[in-house]
Amino acid sequence: MSFNRPTKVPRTPTLPQGETVATYGTYLEAQRAVELLAEKSFPVPMLTIVGADLRMVERVTGKLSYPRVASGGFLTGAWFGLFVGLVLTLFSTEEGTSPFLPSIIIGGAFGLLFSVLTYAFARGRRDFTSSSQIVASSYAVLCHPEKAHQARHLLQGIGGVNAGWPPAATAGGVPTPTQPPAVPTQPLGLTKPRLPEDGGSAPAPGPEAPGAPETPTQPPAPPQS
Structure with missing residues (x-):
């Protein structure tokens, strides 16, 4: 039988390290998952249970009154008196009493x-009893x-397995593109004309560009007599 070396708990608040292998809605389900891994000889010191969206819940258990406060105080004092009486009995050398x-009576009183x-001094500020939980x-x-894949495989039977980390982080709510957009090989609006030998028609003559020099034409030859 092998014993795992306990993980050193940091003294200062530190975020946990590791990959999410499973997610559950209650703490009992997460505890059951860790117990299952421990039963299958998994190195449990590599595991961490992390609670998300923490809330402090205070459940009211009853209303306070003088009879309830008095009975609770007497019971608490009686238990303390019982402990004192036991200590005195162990160290007492006298017999008979x-x-x-x-x-018990003095402690309860x-x-x-x-x-x-x-x-009586706190009357009106907190007249109820409660129990708080996080x-x-x-x-x-x-x-x-290094052990995340093995943990996911062992937890397949009880469900709640997480495939791994979420997708890559986004900047400003816009996903980071994985490939750059395609760049056109030709300038927009310009197409290569098809030549007659390529099976196309010759481009129609268009108007000359403004400002281009005009080609001089020769005057017609005079008639010969």
Whole structure:
């Protein structure tokens, strides 16, 4: 059995490196994909789960009141008193009396008093209990490029596989052309006339260009007598 060397986690916030091999809608699906790769002896330290479009969700669980605050404070203090009573029992040399019950009662009383006073001073500002979570709209599984193809092949059975990186980046919303446009070989508007020997007709004589010198003509010869 071989153990993979753990990947060193950067101390400063750093963007993850690697190719996207699969994308899922929930974290449980992404976790299942990583577990599947681990079961197939894939080097999982090359993987990273990245959540996109993060949101902080606070779910309200109930309304606060004095009886609820008092009961919660007493239970919290009682647990602390139980721990103190256990420590005193371990280090106590006297026999016959157990410090458990007095510790639980005293701890619960202090917890109840502290919770009620805190709620009384904060009355009207937060009269409810809640639970907060950071959730994402989608979760991507990234892998180092040298093992990305193998990870995609192993994840074909559960779906969500991504073919690879998106198309090449665009500048200003206009895709970068892959080939330059064709350049015409002849100037626009000029065509080569076809000669009679090529099977075409001779070009019709047109008007002379303005400003061209006129060809002088010879006068007719006088009649001979």
